[in-house]
Amino acid sequence: GQNIDQPTEMTATEGAIVQINCTYQTSGFNGLFWYQQHAGEAPTFLSYNVLDGLEEKGRFSSFLSRSKGYSYLLLKELQMKDSASYLCAVFEGGSQGNLIFGKGTKLSVKP
Amino acid sequence: KAGVTQTPRYLIKTRGQQVTLSCSPISGHRSVSWYQQTPGQGLQFLFEYFSETQRNKGNFPGRFSGRQFSNSRSEMNVSTLELGDSALYLCASSLSGTPYEQYFGPGTRLTVT
Numbered sequence: 001g002q003n004i005d006q007p008t009e010m011t012a013t014e015g016a017i018v019q020i021n022c023t024y025q026t027s028g029f030n031g032l033f034w035y036q037q038h039a040g041e042a043p044t045f046l047s048y049n050v051l052d053g054l055e056e057k058g059r060f061s062s063f064l065s066r067s068k069g070y071s072y073l074l075l076k077e078l079q080m081k082d083s084a085s086y087l088c089a090v091f092e093g094g095s096q097g098n099l100i101f102g103k104g105t106k107l108s109v110k111p
Numbered sequence: 112k113a114g115v116t117q118t119p120r121y122l123i124k125t126r127g128q129q130v131t132l133s134c135s136p137i138s139g140h141r142s143v144s145w146y147q148q149t150p151g152q153g154l155q156f157l158f159e160y161f162s163e164t165q166r167n168k169g170n171f172p173g174r175f176s177g178r179q180f181s182n183s184r185s186e187m188n189v190s191t192l193e194l195g196d197s198a199l200y201l202c203a204s205s206l207s208g209t210p211y212e213q214y215f216g217p218g219t220r221l222t223v224t
Contacts, residue, residue: 031210099213
């Protein structure tokens with residue numbers, strides 16, 4: 001079956017580092033995406049991993065281990081505006097594949 | 112460049128009615144995907160249209176249908192509404208259909224009473 005798991009909620013302090021984990025079991029795999037979604041807004045693209053390893057983009061980094069079916073999103077120097085839901089999604093594959101989303105992790109950043 | 116637009120933004124319908132939602136993709140984008148987002152299930156893929164053809168479909172009942180016009184605008188229709196259809200419906204557009212450059216619209220909030 002298809003399953004993507006991520007923690008429901010997390011809390012962190014402004015200026016700190018937080019890691020949001022995602023594990024997946026899907027019938028196909030052609031990449032893993034992270035999206036940020038502020039309350040009442042559309043998801044926005046954060047990162048994409050298709051090969052194992054760490055991808056860094058400013059304060060955000062994303063890691064993938066395909067053999068373990070595992071990814072994490074690392075947020076550094078947390079800011080209040082980082083309070084949002086973070087969605088992990090797997091692209092099953094092919095040009096006509098679709099994204100399978102986890103239920104999202106709601107991150108609250110406290111002062 | 113204008114983003115993805117969805118109309119209406121909010122909608123209240125009664126159980127048993129039908130509803131049509133509209134999505135206008137970013138200019139030049141030929142693929143439109145639709146998703147349903149609920150607190151319990153998260154974001155779930157409904158279907159994808161590319162050049163007026165449905166290319167991919169998620170696991171939703173036949174009450175959910177869609178179409179795409181020659182200008183790439185897309186509509187989705189839900190017939191015989193149920194209370195469980197209350198959700199945020201998001202569309203996303205991309206150039207070729209792969210999610211690498213997929214942009215989401217603001218969504219339509221549907222409430223079924």
